[in-house]
Amino acid sequence: MKRLDKGLLKNLAPYAGLIAITLIFALTTGGRFTQARNLTNIIGQSMVTMIAACGCTFVMAHNNLDFSLGGGCALISAASFLVTRGENLPLTLLMCMVFGVLCSLVTALIHVKGRIPAFMAGMCIMFVGRGVVEGLATNMVMNLPAAATAYANNMVYLAFLVVVFALSVFVFNYTKVGKAQKLIGANPRAAELSGIAVGRYKAIAFAISGLTLGIASFLTMIRIGSVTKTIGSGLETDVLIALTLGGIPLAGGTDTRMRSALIGSLTYYVLGNGLMIWGLDANVISIVKGVIFLATVYVTMERREGSYAL
16 A cells, blocks of 8 residues: 555656646736736747657656757757758758757767767767857858748647657557667666667667657747757756656656656746746746756655665
8 A cells, every 4th residue: 555655646746746836826926827828838838848858758768868959959950951941841840850860879879889878978969969050050041931930839839749749658658669668777687688679779769869859859940930059958958857857767667657748848837937927037047946856856766766876
């Protein structure tokens, strides 16, 4: 009974956190937080992070972190623009997905074949991508045609999110690809001994993360209407914090749930939006987010006792 209660609390905690902060801001902002326009903005801002988080969940499930997302988004966007100039949106989307997979496979190759920690490999891609795009943006203007921004609306974003989330849930919960990630996260040695090709399935996880990152990059491009040197900035931390707030343990394993991508992203953006309406300074908001993130990480580590023992 005690184990059942602990499991129930663990599953309900992300929902309770989201409901709690929503109620707090609804009651303390004089109605500004609950205005339809504000709620629509929160949902719209969170959907790109949700899409990227769906793919990143596969990586976190096998106990890795993908820090390439921000720089990868910039590199994907710039490379796709150079190929299509944004004039053919379906082709631009396709190129974003292709370049997204390629970027993530480079990270996987460095990690698996080079035996370098994935977060370090991802950071290399992040810095390279950011540097390349800053150089390009300094020497050329990468504006999309005005017609492209007509598709930057919440209904289009929602359609992408529904498709990505549905496919992610299916692959993660009902195929060998998803089940292998959780087994590797729970015990990589046991997974290898049971016949799972650990390196191959890690690479597949990164490829899926790259695919969703490509979609998120495309949606970011059409939202801002151009490729700038700051595009995708901070996306890796947004996704990591969102997934952690959504209840994913940093050690991955069988406790990983795809719904964390949605719940955590909403929690993250509701928190930021509410603190901004309160009128807090941007630095103070960062401190509050950091404290909440640290507390969440502590609780998550407690769920997998011994996973991060010193």
